[in-house]
Amino acid sequence: MRACALRWGRGGLPLRSGILLLLIPPFLLALQLLVVGPRLPRVARAGVEEQEIAFSVISIEPERNSRQQESPSRRPGLKEEEEEIEVEDGERREGVRAYEDENEMHSRQYQYIDTCACSQMGPRTLEVQPWVTDKPSFTAEFNRIITYITRPQLNCSRVLSPGQAQASQPSADSPHWLLCAEDWLLPAADRLCVAYSFSMDGGDAHFLKTVSGLGCEVHSFDPSNSNASGGPLGNSLASNHGDGGVVSQHKMWLEWRAPRKRKQKTRGNLGSVSQTLADIMAALGHHTVHFLYADLLSAEWRVFQNLIESGTLQSVHHLVATMHLQWAGFEVGGTNEEVLRYWFSVLLGLQASGLKLVHSSAGEGHSVLKQTVANGRSSYTLSWANTGR
Template identity: 85%
Template sequence: MRSCARRCGRGSLPLSGILLLLIPPFLLALQLLVVGPRLPRDTRTGVEEEVAFSVISIEQDRNSRQRGSPSRRPGLEEEEQEEEEEQVEVEDGERRELARAYEDENEMHSRQMGPRTLEVQPWAADEPSFTAELDRIITYITRPQLNCSRVLSPGQTRASLPPADSPCWLLCAEDWLLPAADRPCVAYSFSMDGLDADFLKTVSGLGCEVHSFDPSSSSASGGHLGNSLASNHGDGGVVRRHKMWLEWRAPRKRRKKTRGGLGSVSQTLADIMASLGHHTVHFLYADLLSAEWRVFQNWIESGTLQSVHHLVAQVHLQWAGFEVGGTNEEVLHYWFSVLQGLQASGLKLVHSSAGEGHSVLKQTVAKGHSSYILSWANTG
């Protein structure tokens, strides 16, 4: 007994030991009394219940409305709900349609190595000068840069020697500049005055797939809507007409309520080519009624010119042109920069034909004309 008492101490615990043993149960009971009422009911009762979640969306409002978030005001009428869902569906269709168009356009642009911005050229003289700028432009647009031993004249489908007289335009018919006989040929014409008849006759005679664009046209071929785009692959020589025109501005969001068609009478050349499934336009005629300068700039900056092999275009010098501003000297300076951008994109001047009148920016000049028809070939 004595040895047992020595190992274990006294037979009963002291008061301090008893208090130490009682403190942990007391604290646990106190914690249960304070925290217990705040526990979820299923924790206290053992009954399983669903847990409610709040989902916070970081997407745009349209997507949040699709997912049923409370962004729609209470009491919205059923008719308004259907209209909103229809608008969402239309916008989704537009997004997919534009994505496909831009995908095709990017695929085309990825193979192009031309400049992407218009490079502003130095002034012709030490300071802005109307005479110096005009002389430089007239010299540039009246001196061919590429001599062709064989040409296609207006309305002719057989290559021949350059004619003695000066026609309004010429196509360089060197073998290395013409499409191969076993390859498809594509031609576009943008004209509102019907002066492209000889061009259409020439490219149709070559067996090209031909598309004529005129927003004032009262009819479009193929039974499609006037501003729809439909190709005529495998139907060479037939002119497909479209009630559509060229756009030079950045694409804007286009809203439409009906499916089918692009929904706009104005498209960039890259958009038109992508919609028709064309990566190359072998022959292009453009009489754009003073919009040519901005359109040319768009072609230069987008790289679209890399896909155009022959270009016949009328340039107008009577006034600055659509969305072109500044002093007369600045306008001439801009025009020359655009012409240099065409050359940097691979175009070389083949032929120049002067129009009537001697008015340049509303000033009468002796050495220049009011308009010119210029023919280029892409040697790039």
């Protein structure tokens, strides 16, 4: 045995070298683990450490994200009530309106409708038109409006004049308003005809006579009428079930706001209830209003904005409305130039909704936004026909 050991030391490999050869493989293995190990997925250990995931999760909550990212903005020409309210995630924002406008929610929800090639029009956001000139000018903005509202866009060979239920050819005399009586614009004889009128103190007498003579189901809304039925929505809005020529009186007015909570609210000392046109139509069970008359005493601008943005105008076939220019109107603010631009934007919004101007009648006075003008009047009664339905 001693000879073998000597022989190993002399003729074979040295003893120390053999030991080194035995240690090399474990060393290389440990080095490999140190270099490559951190790149390998980590195995879960008793539920403490989980394997790393090679993908990220993208949030799919568009409405909540849009509310968080959307900053409150004020449209030119509009006054809005502001207060601090609490949103769903517990955070608080300032500058948000005290009420949540249901129609604006629909506008945001269907915002893509305006950009796609759709055959039917739906809710849209009122587009504020650019200035006429490089800088705001009262004269330029006013002239643009007057030019627009005094030039009819649709020529009718047969018309209905105030108080007349028989169609005739247009005459040289300029009546207060006109209804285009072309066959393709009038309701079919075997279909229900519906007419709404919003006016105070009997100013719509001729309109009611005309649509009653056509055999329409007629609803007159006048909060100043003491003979009209009052009370909550269920009592004051009752359909006459298609009784042609019968006028149903309602002590109610037209609203442009959708309240945050669906509760009936009284206005002023009249005890009247205000509702949006869409709510009134739903309560009466009407999908279409063939003839709509509106003298809203300067509330027409905000009401029409609501009708444009909610898409309700698609259900109105004929519109007769008095536009008041003496002052900005309810909940409309800004400089005179901004107000004029807002008014023109509303007029173009009506056109974009399918309404074509049929007739224009100038009222009395020459005061516009408390300024005296020579080439304009304080009010205009405009008649439209919906050719986009």
